[in-house]
Amino acid sequence: MTDRLTLTRPDDWHIHLRDGEVLGHTVADAARTFGRAIIMPNLVPPVRDAQEAAGYKARILAARPAGSQFEPLMVLYLTDQTSPEIVREAKLSGQAIAAKLYPAGATTNSQSGVTALENIYPALEAMAEVGMPLLVHGEVTHAEVDIFDREKAFIDQQLVKVVERFPTLKIVFEHITTADAVEFVKQAPANVGATITAHHLLFNRNHMLVGGIRPHLFCLPILKREKHQQALCDIVASGSSKFFLGTDSAPHARHAKEAACGCAGCYTAYAAIELYAEAFDSLGALDKLEGFASFHGPDFYGLPRNSEQITLLRDSWQAPEQLPFGDQNVIPLRAGETLQWRLA
Numbered sequence: 001m002t003d004r005l006t007l008t009r010p011d012d013w014h015i016h017l018r019d020g021e022v023l024g025h026t027v028a029d030a031a032r033t034f035g036r037a038i039i040m041p042n043l044v045p046p047v048r049d050a051q052e053a054a055g056y057k058a059r060i061l062a063a064r065p066a067g068s069q070f071e072p073l074m075v076l077y078l079t080d081q082t083s084p085e086i087v088r089e090a091k092l093s094g095q096a097i098a099a100k101l102y103p104a105g106a107t108t109n110s111q112s113g114v115t116a117l118e119n120i121y122p123a124l125e126a127m128a129e130v131g132m133p134l135l136v137h138g139e140v141t142h143a144e145v146d147i148f149d150r151e152k153a154f155i156d157q158q159l160v161k162v163v164e165r166f167p168t169l170k171i172v173f174e175h176i177t178t179a180d181a182v183e184f185v186k187q188a189p190a191n192v193g194a195t196i197t198a199h200h201l202l203f204n205r206n207h208m209l210v211g212g213i214r215p216h217l218f219c220l221p222i223l224k225r226e227k228h229q230q231a232l233c234d235i236v237a238s239g240s241s242k243f244f245l246g247t248d249s250a251p252h253a254r255h256a257k258e259a260a261c262g263c264a265g266c267y268t269a270y271a272a273i274e275l276y277a278e279a280f281d282s283l284g285a286l287d288k289l290e291g292f293a294s295f296h297g298p299d300f301y302g303l304p305r306n307s308e309q310i311t312l313l314r315d316s317w318q319a320p321e322q323l324p325f326g327d328q329n330v331i332p333l334r335a336g337e338t339l340q341w342r343l344a
């Protein structure tokens with residue numbers, strides 16, 4: 001039994017740090033483990049251009065713990081108004097390395113998102129030209145599509161079209177949750193990859209709904225049935241280089257989740273690599289963790305791998321019941337439960 005695991009320092013290819021005073025907590029939690037992170041731009045208002053990305057990046061850098069080398073990789077939020085000029089300026093100035101598609105209304109703070117894919121075709125063309133990956137929240141938002149089918153419908157109605165029309169555009173299908181998405185990415189050309197969260201490896205919808213509703217497991221895309229969880233587990237255990245780590249750590253204050261209409265998002269950054277280690281361990285695939293967490297992401301983005309290392313120990317500890325979040329609290333994933341792995 002492996003009790004000690006040394007990995008190249010991992011990166012998080014999908015995280016929400018939020019803004020303002022909570023940055024002190026969210027940035028410290030991410031920087032504890034990750035060398036770099038792709039910073040989701042769904043603030044209110046969102047991060048729409050080079051200037052807004054630069055401002056947000058500066059606030060994140062200012063929130064780093066002393067001595068931290070953590071590098072935020074900034075992302076533009078695509079709207080119906082995102083022009084090829086905005087894309088080129090963001091990429092060429094170095095202020096953003098990718099751009100994110102939120103179908104309008106799909107998830108937290110997506111009200112300024114794209115209302116029809118065709119509206120951003122000129123932006124996507126420019127992205128393909130300058131080598132800027134497209135990151136997608138892959139769910140349709142049509143009222144008639146069941147929430148559990150929205151990812152599959154997005155593949156069939158939108159993603160197939162984009163992949164076909166923009167063959168040189170790098171596309172990351174973010175936080176995938178279904179066997180359908182696994183299959184799609186596996187079959188797709190090499191310019192298509194995907195991120196997978198720790199919570200979608202560890203949980204399925206029964207964990208969220210049987211015996212009572214657990215709002216801290218509610219996220220989008222919503223947890224699916226067990227066979228989909230199994231497909232995600234199988235693909236990461238296979239070591240396929242098209243799939244990489246993206247926590248989708250998405251904190252909301254406790255009162256915003258424990259509510260009649262609770263927000264979507266799980267807070268995992270406080271123990272992200274530990275949670276992934278537990279998932280890979282239970283799959284007998286600890287030897288595949290380093291590729292998933294530290295190699296596949298930078299290789300896909302065309303960035304160098306990190307050179308430092310981290311060490312994980314099999315040494316159980318109790319997750320905190322809650323964590324400070326500005327002047328509020330956030331309930332982390334697995335709050336109060338025993339976690340099996342600890343960062344040395």
Ligand SMILES: NC(=O)N[C@@H](CC(=O)O)C(=O)O
Pocket residue numbers: 016042107108109137218219220221248250251264265266
């Ligand atoms: N994943 C979530 O459930 N929530 C994210 C948004 C997102 O990634 O879709 C958030 O910003 O809260």
Ligand SMILES: [Zn+2]
Pocket residue numbers: 107137174175220221
């Ligand atoms: Zn999302």
Ligand SMILES: [Zn+2]
Pocket residue numbers: 014015016040248250
């Ligand atoms: Zn997210």
